Amino acid sequence: xxxxxxxxxxxxxxTSMIALAGCSAADTGADSKxxxxxxxxxxxxxxxxxxxxKIKPEFEAAHKGVTVNLQPIQANDDDYSTKLALSxxxxxxxxxxxxxxxxxxxxxxxxxxxxxxxxxxxxWADWSKFNEGAKGAGMGDDGSTYAxxxxxxxxxxxxxKPVFTKAGIAVPWQPETWDDILTAAxxxxxxxxxVVPFNMYAGKGxxxxxxxxxxxxxxxxxxxxxxxxxxxKWVVGSAGFKDSLTFLDTLYSEKLAVxxxxxxxxxxxxxVFGELFPKGQLGGTVEGSYTPSFWQxxxxxxxxxxxxxMGVAAFPTQNGDAPHxxxxxxxxxxxxxxxxxxxxxxxxxLSLALNxxxxxxxxxxNSQIAVRTDVAADPTYLAANPFVAAVTDLVSVTHYRPATSxxxxxxxxxxxxxxxxxxxxxxxDEASAAYDTAVEAIVGSDKVTK
Amino acid sequence: xxxxxxxxxxxxxxxxxxxxxxxxxxxxxxxxxxxxxxxPLGTRARTAARLLPLVPAVLLLLVFLAGxxxxxxxxxxxxxxxxxxxxxxxxxxxxxxxxxxxxxPVFPLALWLTVVFVVAxxxxxxxxxxLGIALLMNRANRVVGSLVGLxxxxxWVLPEIVAAFVAYAYFSKDGTxxxxxxxxxxxxxxxxxxxxxxxxxxxxxxxxxxxxMMVYRAALNDVPxxxxxxxxxxxxxxxxxxxxxTIPMIKSSITTNLxxxxxxxxxxxxLIWVMTAGxxxxxxxxxxxxxxxxxxxxxxxxxGTAIATVMxxxxxxxxxxxxxxxxxxxx
Numbered sequence: 164x165x166x167x168x169x170x171x172x173x174x175x176x177x178t179s180m181i182a183l184a185g186c187s188a189a190d191t192g193a194d195s196k197x198x199x200x201x202x203x204x205x206x207x208x209x210x211x212x213x214x215x216x217k218i219k220p221e222f223e224a225a226h227k228g229v230t231v232n233l234q235p236i237q238a239n240d241d242d243y244s245t246k247l248a249l250s251x252x253x254x255x256x257x258x259x260x261x262x263x264x265x266x267x268x269x270x271x272x273x274x275x276x277x278x279x280x281x282x283x284x285x286x287w288a289d290w291s292k293f294n295e296g297a298k299g300a301g302m303g304d305d306g307s308t309y310a311x312x313x314x315x316x317x318x319x320x321x322x323x324k325p326v327f328t329k330a331g332i333a334v335p336w337q338p339e340t341w342d343d344i345l346t347a348a349x350x351x352x353x354x355x356x357x358v359v360p361f362n363m364y365a366g367k368g369x370x371x372x373x374x375x376x377x378x379x380x381x382x383x384x385x386x387x388x389x390x391x392x393x394x395x396k397w398v399v400g401s402a403g404f405k406d407s408l409t410f411l412d413t414l415y416s417e418k419l420a421v422x423x424x425x426x427x428x429x430x431x432x433x434x435v436f437g438e439l440f441p442k443g444q445l446g447g448t449v450e451g452s453y454t455p456s457f458w459q460x461x462x463x464x465x466x467x468x469x470x471x472x473m474g475v476a477a478f479p480t481q482n483g484d485a486p487h488x489x490x491x492x493x494x495x496x497x498x499x500x501x502x503x504x505x506x507x508x509x510x511x512x513l514s515l516a517l518n519x520x521x522x523x524x525x526x527x528x529n530s531q532i533a534v535r536t537d538v539a540a541d542p543t544y545l546a547a548n549p550f551v552a553a554v555t556d557l558v559s560v561t562h563y564r565p566a567t568s569x570x571x572x573x574x575x576x577x578x579x580x581x582x583x584x585x586x587x588x589x590x591x592d593e594a595s596a597a598y599d600t601a602v603e604a605i606v607g608s609d610k611v612t613k
Numbered sequence: 614x615x616x617x618x619x620x621x622x623x624x625x626x627x628x629x630x631x632x633x634x635x636x637x638x639x640x641x642x643x644x645x646x647x648x649x650x651x652x653p654l655g656t657r658a659r660t661a662a663r664l665l666p667l668v669p670a671v672l673l674l675l676v677f678l679a680g681x682x683x684x685x686x687x688x689x690x691x692x693x694x695x696x697x698x699x700x701x702x703x704x705x706x707x708x709x710x711x712x713x714x715x716x717x718p719v720f721p722l723a724l725w726l727t728v729v730f731v732v733a734x735x736x737x738x739x740x741x742x743x744l745g746i747a748l749l750m751n752r753a754n755r756v757v758g759s760l761v762g763l764x765x766x767x768x769w770v771l772p773e774i775v776a777a778f779v780a781y782a783y784f785s786k787d788g789t790x791x792x793x794x795x796x797x798x799x800x801x802x803x804x805x806x807x808x809x810x811x812x813x814x815x816x817x818x819x820x821x822x823x824x825x826m827m828v829y830r831a832a833l834n835d836v837p838x839x840x841x842x843x844x845x846x847x848x849x850x851x852x853x854x855x856x857x858x859t860i861p862m863i864k865s866s867i868t869t870n871l872x873x874x875x876x877x878x879x880x881x882x883x884l885i886w887v888m889t890a891g892x893x894x895x896x897x898x899x900x901x902x903x904x905x906x907x908x909x910x911x912x913x914x915x916x917g918t919a920i921a922t923v924m925x926x927x928x929x930x931x932x933x934x935x936x937x938x939x940x941x942x943x944x
Contacts, residue, residue, distance in 0.1 A: 245909045248695035267696065274700035367892065424786060424806035427893055568697035572911050579894075588894045597718075604713070 197230045198505060198512055201250065201258035203243040204235035207433070207463035210456070210529035211262060211313075218515055229508060239429065240264065241370050251276045257502040259509040263310055265300045265494050266371070270568035277309040278499040283510040284308055289518060289535075297534035301496050310496035311517055314531025317490040317557035318376055320344075320476040321454055322447030323440060327474075330354045330446070337476045339483040341381075341410055344447075348419040351446040359439060360419045362448040365411050366582035368427040373578045375491050375564075376449045381407035383562045384480035384489040389573070390565035396612040397573065399599040406481065408584050408591045415585040423585045437464040440473070449478055452554035456530035459548060475553045477560065488560040494534075532558065569606050576601040682925065688918035695912035703915070710919035719895050719903060720920075727879065727899040727927070730814060735878035738818035740871060743825025748855070750826075751833055762826070769823035777887035780816035781805070784888065809889045809897035816884055821877070825870055832866035833859070865939060872935035879928050900924045 204212045212235050219231045236246050244267055250256040251274070263271065271277055280301075284290045290298075293312070301310035324334045330350040338344050348360035363377040382389060387403025390396070398404075414420040425431055432450075436457040439445035441464065456462055458469040477488030497516060499509045515521065519537050526533045527547040532555055533539040545551055564570060580598045583589035589597065603611050689710055693703035714720050746765060750758045768776060783789045784804040791801035804812040836859055844854050860867070882901040885891065891898035891906065898906075900920055908917025
């Protein structure tokens with residue numbers, strides 16, 4: 164009895180010592196010559212994964228004794244950035260090179276997650292090939308560059324030519340005002356029951372998609388904006404904000420868009436690309452320049468007929484005022500982690516991934532708008548799909564999101580306002596007032612302007 | 614924060630050190646003064662030696678249970694964040710997070726929905742359904758009993774994420790439930806959209822009833838058959854026996870079960886997140902969902918931990934009520 168007890172105690176102590184040691188000690192197996200590359204991969208976004216898998220052996224052959232450890236995170240954009248931020252909390256898990264959304268960039272620079280790349284970029288001949296706008300995307304508030312852009316994008320109306328033709332609308336179609344969109348949508352509704360006339364994302368389910376591919380196209384076409392860059396204040400109580408909500412309310416209450424319960428499904432965009440457009444069950448929607456990447460060969464929803472069946476138009480301003488179009492741009496970058504132990508190697512990997520050949524491949528296969536001037540002039544880039552010229556033209560009317568660290572929270576409030584309106588939980592005025600209150604609570608009353 | 618907070622149930626704790634003074638019988642008694650000087654010293658050393666084996670367990674509890682709770686409590690007084698300059702240098706902000714929380718229009722709603730969820734799905738749903746099934750199973754024949762038991766336990770055996778997807782598939786717009794309804798010529802609503810609370814409550818009842826059922830089956834087996842028979846001979850009917858004999862005899866099991874399922878249900882997250890993600894709007898945002906959204910969607914760790922602390926207090930309040938009910942000599 165006594166002996167058993169003693170044994171039990173020593174076993175218990177031994178196991179707990181091991182357990183305690185296990186959680187305190189760092190993993191000493193981590194080779195100092197391992198590069199950890201963290202990026203997003205989903206069933207519809209595999210281009211970056213393919214690119215990295217292609218250059219991994221190339222890089223390892225050129226640098227003996229270096230292992231490239233690819234760590235794709237399988238998650239949507241929101242979950243990806245959360246997981247990335249969590250991995251940045253400790254030097255053990257922080258990545259050496261990672262994929263970073265431009266709109267989170269400044270916030271993450273403030274958090275100290277990104278390495279200042281100024282010295283490295285000085286010695287990189289290719290840096291002069293990047294266009295100036297793109298260079299600005301990777302810049303922090305201090306004027307230093309922290310990330311190198313992979314490509315950019317624009318947004319416009321994608322519409323189904325067969326559906327429009329059946330409704331008696333002439334194609335190619337270019338609406339001049341918001342009312343033109345409603346008129347076309349009502350024609351489709353009247354002629355083709357079962358077809359969703361014109362969808363625009365709304366609600367928290369589609370996350371940034373709700374604002375980038377729907378609400379901001381409306382808001383920035385009213386003459387109002389989200390943020391006043393000059394005095395660095397957030398705009399509240401604007402007529403444009405209410406008008407934009409009203410437009411969405413009209414689309415959803417007249418059943419011109421998908422059912423509100425479908426709109427709240429985070430996967431509604433998969434239905435748009437994979438089901439509604441190919442089956443001719445959707446008239447039009449606002450989507451990004453990357454749209455062909457889903458349909459072209461090797462995409463998630465291969466559909467060869469998109470080349471002839473789809474059309475692109477600029478999203479109009481509210482009343483047809485100049486500049487007669489609205490687009491939004493974002494884009495993703497590659498950055499080097501501030502906690503990396505091999506900054507030079509990490510930058511070399513980044514520069515290999517972004518050289519002309521690899522940028523060209525990525526821009527074509529992920530339907531990105533090129534940010535390297537040599538790629539933009541390449542004939543294979545221009546011939547990648549019939550829409551490259553049209554979506555590149557939208558750069559002239561495009562807008563960028565305010566790149567401040569408060570932005571993600573404000574964006575969430577905009578999404579909440581659209582959700583409240585399309586589900587009928589709030590009237591336009593109530594949702595707009597709730598947004599104003601929330602923004603003031605986030606940034607403080609001295610940072611808002613009427 | 615789940616099962617670890619169980620209070621001692623029936624019976625004394627066998628691991629407790631024996632009362633001081635029950636020294637070894639073989640030792641000759643010395644004078645009174647001598648025993649006063651040596652005895653306590655000896656027993657004190659022995660008590661210390663007996664407590665020594667508990668040290669690793671206490672350490673583990675401190676590191677893995679008290680540690681995170683303390684960190685969360687501390688974090689709720691800072692503006693710690695996942696991104697932005699607060700991520701680099703979190704500042705002490707005092708009660709700011711709590712002030713914001715109590716002014717947040719979502720908070721009273723989330724608090725109310727949490728209470729509704731706990732009361733409806735755990736205290737009423739799981740508890741009464743579990744007791745009912747356990748009572749019926751005592752009378753059912755063996756085959757029916759084990760079939761029912763198997764069916765009920767199946768939901769409980771599933772990992773939470775799988776159970777959540779099953780529930781989603783059942784309640785969703787084109788899901789099983791609406792297909793069954795349409796077979797009878799009825800059109801069901803989109804449950805997750807129009808009746809989100811009802812859907813998650815039913816899903817949690819479905820998933821959690823097995824636990825209560827098993828606790829009550831074990832408790833009912835301990836009710837001596839003689840007492841029930843004696844009551845029968847005295848002419849007590851079924852319902853009278855239940856109220857006057859069975860329930861008083863399994864009272865401590867009821868209280869323990871209520872405490873466990875309350876604390877478990879209070880922290881249910883996966884089920885709700887998968888089924889409705891707190892929506893539409895905030896119509897199914899319970900406190901755990903709200904805490905997750907604030908901490909990981911909006912990167913505001915400080916605010917998220919403040920919500921977690923409030924949840925901890927609610928759990929503690931429930932526990933105090935149940936532990937008081939468990940005290941012997943009451944009721």
